[in-house]
Amino acid sequence: MRVIILGSGPTGLLLAHALAKLNHxxxxxxxxxxxxxxxxxxxxxxxxxxxxVRILDQLGLLPExxxxxxxxxxxxxxxxxxxxxxxxxxxDRIVENHGHPFMFFERAKLIQLLYERLENxxxxxxxxxxxxxxxxxxxxxxxxxxxxxSFVGDILVGCDGSHSIARRFVESGLRQYPALxxxxxxxxxxxxxxxxxxxxxxxxxxxxxxxxxxxxxxxxLDHCAMIETHDQGVMIQxxxxxxxxxxxxxxxxxxxxxxxxxxxxxxxxxxAVAKRYENHSVGxxxxxxxxxxxKNKIRANLFDLEExxxxxxxxxxxxxxxxxxxxxxxxxxxxxxxxxxxxxxxxNRLQGLLVxxxxxxxTTSEIxxxxxxxxxxxxxxxxxxxxxxxxxxxxxxxxxxxxxWMNLYVAPRVGDMFVADWVFSWIPRGGVVLTFLEESDPKRxxxxxxx
Numbered sequence: 001m002r003v004i005i006l007g008s009g010p011t012g013l014l015l016a017h018a019l020a021k022l023n024h025x026x027x028x029x030x031x032x033x034x035x036x037x038x039x040x041x042x043x044x045x046x047x048x049x050x051x052x053v054r055i056l057d058q059l060g061l062l063p064e065x066x067x068x069x070x071x072x073x074x075x076x077x078x079x080x081x082x083x084x085x086x087x088x089x090x091x092d093r094i095v096e097n098h099g100h101p102f103m104f105f106e107r108a109k110l111i112q113l114l115y116e117r118l119e120n121x122x123x124x125x126x127x128x129x130x131x132x133x134x135x136x137x138x139x140x141x142x143x144x145x146x147x148x149x150s151f152v153g154d155i156l157v158g159c160d161g162s163h164s165i166a167r168r169f170v171e172s173g174l175r176q177y178p179a180l181x182x183x184x185x186x187x188x189x190x191x192x193x194x195x196x197x198x199x200x201x202x203x204x205x206x207x208x209x210x211x212x213x214x215x216x217x218x219x220x221l222d223h224c225a226m227i228e229t230h231d232q233g234v235m236i237q238x239x240x241x242x243x244x245x246x247x248x249x250x251x252x253x254x255x256x257x258x259x260x261x262x263x264x265x266x267x268x269x270x271x272a273v274a275k276r277y278e279n280h281s282v283g284x285x286x287x288x289x290x291x292x293x294x295k296n297k298i299r300a301n302l303f304d305l306e307e308x309x310x311x312x313x314x315x316x317x318x319x320x321x322x323x324x325x326x327x328x329x330x331x332x333x334x335x336x337x338x339x340x341x342x343x344x345x346x347x348n349r350l351q352g353l354l355v356x357x358x359x360x361x362x363t364t365s366e367i368x369x370x371x372x373x374x375x376x377x378x379x380x381x382x383x384x385x386x387x388x389x390x391x392x393x394x395x396x397x398x399x400x401x402x403x404x405w406m407n408l409y410v411a412p413r414v415g416d417m418f419v420a421d422w423v424f425s426w427i428p429r430g431g432v433v434l435t436f437l438e439e440s441d442p443k444r445x446x447x448x449x450x451x
Contacts, residue, residue, distance in 0.1 A: 001027055001354065001361060004143055004153035006166050008033035008125050009040065010107075011322030011339040012159035013114035017059045018347040020119055021437055024354045030151060032143065034130035034160075039115050042301060043107035044212040045239055045246040047333025050098035051431025051449065052340045057100075058437040064113055069103045070224045070241035075416050080231040082286035085408065088416040090226070097420060098428045099443030104239050104333070106214070106246070131160070134169045134318065135176045139364065141317040154361060156318045157346070159339075162204060162262070162306055164324035170315040171203070202262065204306035204327045208393055209265075211249040211273050212330075213293070213300030220288040221245060228396065229282050230407050235396040236282050236290060237331060247293050248330060249277060250305070252397055265302040273302060305329045307390050309383045314371035316364055321346060328386040329393040334427070338385050341432040345377050348435045381430065 003019060005012045008031050019029050031038075048056070056062040075090035094102050115121055130146040134156065144150045158166020169177035217240055221227065227238040237248045251273065278291030294300075306327040313320050322339035349370045353362055362370075398404035425447045433451050 001155070001357070002153040003027070003029050003350075004141070004151055004156045005029065005031045006131055006143070006156065006158050006164070007031070007160035007322075007324075008035075008038040008111075008115070008127075009159060009161065009322070010046065010111060010114065010336055011343060012157075013111065013118060013125075014055075014059075014340055015157060015159060015321065015343045015347065016118055016124060017061070017114065018055075018343050018434060019350070021059060021434070022347070022351050022354060027354065028153075029124055030153065031125045032129040032131055032145065032151065033125060033127050034146075036128045038125045038127045039108070039112050041108045042299075044214055044248065046105045046107050046110055046336045047239075048103045048105070048340075049333070049337050049428050049431070050094065050100035050102065050445075051428040051433065052337045053100040053103055054431070054433050054439055054442075054449075055340055055344055057439045057441055058434045060440070061113065061117060062441065064117070065103065065105070065110070068105055068109045068113065072102060072104060072224055072226065072239075074222060074225045076222065076225055076227045076284070077412065078227065078229045078281070078284065079408065080229070080281065082229070082281040082284055084284060085230070086412040086415060090416040090420055093417050093420045094428075095445065097425055097445045097447045098449075099445040102333075104246070106244075131165050133176065133178060134165065136316045136318065137175075139361070154317065155350075155367060158318065158320045158324045159322050161323045162327055164320065166318055167203070167310065167320055167324045169318050170310075170312060170320060173315065175316070202306075203310055204308040206263070206304035206306045207253060208250055208305040208329060208397070209253055209263075209302060210251070210305050210330060211247075211270060211300060211302050213247050214298045215245045215247065215293040216296040216298070217241070217243050217245050218288055218292045218296060220283050220292075222284075227282065229280070230396055230398065231280070232398045232404070234277065234280075235331070235393070236277070236280065238282060238293075244298075245293055247282075247290075247300075249273065249290065250329070250331065250393060250397060252399070253304070262306075263304050265304075270300055270302040274300075305393070307386055309379065309386050313375040313379070314368065317367050319346065319371045319374065326382045326386055328389045330389075331393050331396060332389040332424075334385045334389050337427070337431070338382050341381070342374075342378055344432045344434050346374050348432075349374055351436050377432070385427070 072091040077085040133144045135142045141156045158164045229236045233252045235250045239246045274294045280290045309326040321342040395403045
C-alpha cells in the first residue's frame, strides 16, 4: 500500500514517522512538499502537552526532543500596565498530574528534528512538488504536481494546512479537483464528473489575528516562563528560554472575514501592529515593553487566527488531518496536539487494516469505512478543543465586561493550579496514543490516562 502525504509540516512528518513504525513490507510513504526546502523556517513556537510527549517517546524521538526545549518554570499573568495578577508553578503541577512536562519548541527546530530523524528522508520527502490536482480512480488516487510528475497511491492524506487542496477535493464531492472545464480533454474522467469549480466559502473564520515572532531575551523578563499581559482587545503572550523570547500578540480584528478569501498581511502590516503596541507593557511593573522585543526581533509574521472544524473529513481515498481539517487560536497550544492525535488515530486504523489485508490492496469501501471510523473518534474532541481555546482567547482579551471582571478579579483567586487540575487535565487524560507501540520511558502522574 502506498500512502501519499501532502505537506512536510509537523503533522505530515509525524505521520510519516508513525507509519514507518508499522514496519510493513508493502507500505510505501511519500511526502509531497511545495516548498523548495522541506524544513520550513517560519513561525515561532509549538507546544506539546504530556499526552503528545508520550507519542514522541513511542516514536523514539523524545531524548533528542528534550534537548531542544527549556524547562518551563513559572506562569505569570499581568494587567495592562504590568501589575501582577497571579504567579504560579503551573508547569510543575502539569508534571505532577501527568508524569511528562509541557514542552515548548521553536517550530523550525522541531521540524528539523523530525526531518533529520526520518529514515530515507530524501526518498520520502519530495520538495518543490506543489499539488495542483487530485483525481480519484476506481482503485487509486492520483496527484499531479505543478511542473509534473504525477504520483499514484492507495491513500492521500492532506496535511497541507488551511489552504489545503486535499480539503477542497473533499468539499467538492467530485472525483477530480479542480474539476475539468468543458474545453479540457476528458481523458479517462467521465463527462458526468466535469464541473466548473465555484468560488468556495472558507471553512474557517478569523475573529483574531496574531503577530508571532522570536526575539532576543531582554533584561527584566523571567527566564523559562510564560508571561501573559491582558488588556482590552489584546493579549500579549511570551514564552521565554534562557536567551530567547517567543512572543504572540493576539488582537481582535476590527473587520470580519467575508468568507471568500484569507487576509494576507505584509511586513508593513506587521510593522504597523508592532508600532501600535510598542509602548505596551509586557513585563512586571511595566519594565519591559513590546517595543523592546520588537527592536531585538529575529523574525516575525502577522497571521489571521482561523477557527473551525470541518463536518466532513474524507472523500473516497482522500482524508484530512491537522490544520487542513481543524483550526484554532494559539493561546493554549492545543493545535499541534490535536493534529498529533489525528496522526495516532489514523495510524492505529491503518495498522489494523494492514494486518488484515496481508498482500492484498484495500478496496475503496474498506478505506472509506476506516476513514469514517477515524472521523467518528476525532471530531467531537477536536471541536471541543477549538471551542475551548477560542473561549480562552476571548476571555484573555476581555471580549466582554464579564470576561474582564473574571480575568482581573476571579481568575487570580482561583489560580492556575485549580485550572490545571480541573479544567485542562482532561486534555492529556483523554489523549489518543499509538496502540501498537510501547513507551520506552513511561511516566505517570496523579491523573490516570484513558489510553
